Structure formats: structure tokens, C-alpha cells
Amino acid sequence: MRLFHVMATGAIALTLLSGCTRKSADDTEIANFVIDETIKTASRSYVATGTDLGDTIYASVSASLTWPEKLGDASLSVLQDSIKAALFGKYGAIKGIDKAIKAYVADVSAIGDSTFRPVDSIPPTEAGEMAWYLQAVGKITDLNEQYVTYQASISSYAGGAHPMTAIYSFSYDLDKAMVLTAENMFVKGSEGALLKIVRESLARQYSTTVDKLDEAGFWPENLNYLGDVYLSDGMVMFHYGPYAIAPYSMGDIDIAVWNEEITDYLAPSVIELLQR
Template sequence: MTLVKLTSVAVLAVALSACQSLFAPNYRAPLEVKREAWEHVKPGCSESDCPLVNIDTVHFPDLPKLDAIVESRLLQLTEDNQRSTTPTSLKAYETQYLASAEKRNSSYLQAKVREQHDGLVIVEFSSYLDSGGAHGMPGRAFINYSRKQDKVLTLQDMLVAGQEETFWKTVEESHRAWMISTGMDKDAEFVKTWPFKKSPHIALTYGAVVVKYEVYAIAPYSMGHIELKIPYPRLNGVLKPELFPGRG
């Protein structure tokens, strides 16, 4: 009788485990992504150089929380417009911008999914604010959203405790390799003017950890947004093991 009861309990446990697996989120399957894009010029303007706002963003039907995060991050990229308060929405931003923008002024904002892997959604943000000068000012940003942890990962979330200094030394080594590959290491004036710096723009892409830089951060405007790529094996003991592709 006891054996029968134990067997029944074991069968029930297996059945419950199977049910949990059946209904657990499948992090290998990417989230559905929907694109939304529009461009509007200043109301009443019919000239060739009307001020305009161009928005190109993404939505996640199954994860509205991430929608809100993406919109908030895009709005942070508009802070170059020197307003006293951040708009509450992209539509509100468009209205405020076009109300005061002059001819030849334009604002471009984009959010796109760069990659999805291992339960991570990596969104890359781009902005371009043209105030009518010789060239506009571009901006970049990333978020690494963990579906498993249900949050945007900070650098501290990514790294093993106490390994931040080692991480940046590794990035600096990649910067040195980039300097050599471009031949800039032989230009003493360049080396002096554009030293290595840290960047807040980090992406856990499948092929490597990407550290991206704003223009004028470590190179002149003409060289664009520099990307340093650090292979995962170089971050053993530095990056949390579960964030290595395939280990999660």
C-alpha cells in the first residue's frame, strides 16, 4: 500500500513538472516585434526646408512594459533640445518640437531590435538633431532587456562582483587594438587628443560584447560612432556566466 502511494506521488510530481515546462516562457523564441514609423512637418509649412520630426520605433505586443521603456529611452535622446521638462510621449515631443523649430531644423529618433538571444532583447537607439548648422548631432544608446529577470540590465547586473575595473581594462585593450588597426596609434596628436574613455553604451550581442561611443568621445566626428567588440572568452570570470550566449 505504501509503495502504491509513493508511486502515485512520484507520477503526480512528474506530471506537475511537465505542466510547468509546458507553460513556462520559451526564451529561445524571440518576442514579436512590430515597427511603427512616421514623419511630420511643421503644420502650415509648405516650403522645401520645413522643420520635421521623423520617428521610427518598435513595439512588443506581448511585453507592453518594454514598450514603455523603449519610449522613455527615446525621449531621453531628445534632451539636446534644451527644454526644461522631458515630454511625456513621442507625440507630445513632436508637438513641442515643431511648435518652436525653425526652417532646416529636423529631429530623427529611431529604436530597433539589434538582436534577440538567450532571453535577451537588445534594442539600439539612434537620434539625429539638425539645427541648421554644418552638420547635425547624432546620438546612440542601447538597452539589454532580460526577459528572465524582467528588467533592463545595468553594467553591475552584467558583471561578476568586483570585476568592473577588469572589464574596463579589457575594453581599453580593445581600444588599443582598434588604434593599431586604424593606424592612429602612430599619430601622436591623435593619441593625445583622443584618449580612451569609458562608455555607457554596452550591448550583449551574440557574437561579442559591444561597447559603442558617441561622436567626439574617442575620435573626431568624421569617424562616426566607434564600436569596440570584446569576444566573450576574454571576459571569463568578468561577465556573469549566465550571460554568455548558450549558457542561459
């Protein structure tokens, strides 16, 4: 397993003015938000011979993620547990991130059966061939002193027409040490009104109208739930994966909603979070 340690300090310089008198540079106050992250990577290679699909099939299971060690003075245990669960499924319950990663890459069952055995490396494939793989990637996509947004991506290929990728993004309130979800972000009973706004926002984003979403390639009848909700650049986002509300060819769809459109439906704690 390879580890890269990253230390960063976010500094906000505040120039204090008193009347018309500018204070000297020595009087400038600096607010520090200390960030400590570790980049963790690990992988294992496998081979199966004499299978029904061919003489030899190679596969790899890998993980690459940014692991938050410190974000200001926030408690990160709930965030860290959520990252492990999103990336590693049942192995996310293992105590300790390194042990969870090792257990994850040691299991090839998600893309192959017991005929696969470990090998040191995968040889170069011939033109048109692709080794099977299962890959977990985690990264921070948005971070400030109020919240952090994390993206977990699971990609796999086990033969077939194309790889499959599932992306899950979630935001974490650093002050309350709480993962934000549709259940705690919105006022109870507001789902119907929110879905109407999400449909309108989707149409606006793709330069069409709600009644012509199907002509634009979407399946509007499937847009009957809020998807994965997260924050990005101070806006509320709604994520839908491939095949959820549109064909695979349209990829992942992230719908941005203007805050003023949904203020009436946001929980007070979320309004406070976005206004800090």
C-alpha cells in the same frame, strides 16, 4: 501615424535519435518562439518665417520604430518603458506608446523656438539647402530566446556644419525582465580591469597597439569609462558616440570584446545568459 503589423514565428526543429533508429518526420518536435512586432511611424512639419537665420526655415519632427508586442512568453513592460524613455525623453513617461509618439512629434522646441508653426508639408529645398529636423528611430538589432538588443537613434540638424546623432543600444534579459547595464552585468570593482581589456580590444579592432591609439586618431585619455554596454551575436559590446573617444569624423565606435577575455568579470547571471 502609420502602423505596420508584423507577425513571425521562430521555429527550431529538433531531430530526435534513438540508438541507430531515425524517427519519422511526424515525430520531429518543433519549438516555437512567437514574435509580434508593430512598426510605428509619425511626423509633423513646421515653418518659421522672418528669423535671424533666413526668411523661411522649414523643420520636421519624426519618429519611426519597431515596437515589440510579444517575444515568446516574456514580460515586456520594462523593455517597452525603456524604449519610450530612450527615444522620447520626457515624453517617454506618457502611458501608451501612441500618445508618447504624438506628444514627441508635436514638440519642435529641441531644434527651434516658438516662432515655428505647423504646416501640411515641406516644399522641395534648393540645392545646398537642408531643412531642419529631429528624428527618433528605434529598432531591434539582435534577438534570440534569451535576450533582445534594441537601438535608439536620435538625429537632429538645426543649421551648422553637420547633423548630430546620438545612438543608445541596450540589451534586455527576457527571462528576468531586466535591462542589462554595466552595473548589473559585471562583478563589482572590475571596472579598471575591464577598461584595460576594452583598450586592448579597440587597438586590435583597428589593427594598432594600445600605445599608438592616439596615432590612429583616438583620444585614449578619454577612454576612462565603460560606455554603453550591450550584447550582439552573443558578445559583449562597448559603445562610444562621436566626440567621446575620437573626433566626429570617426563616427560611433562599437568595441567587441571576446567573451573569454572578460569571463572572470561577468556577473554569474550574464555568464548563464550567454551560455544558454
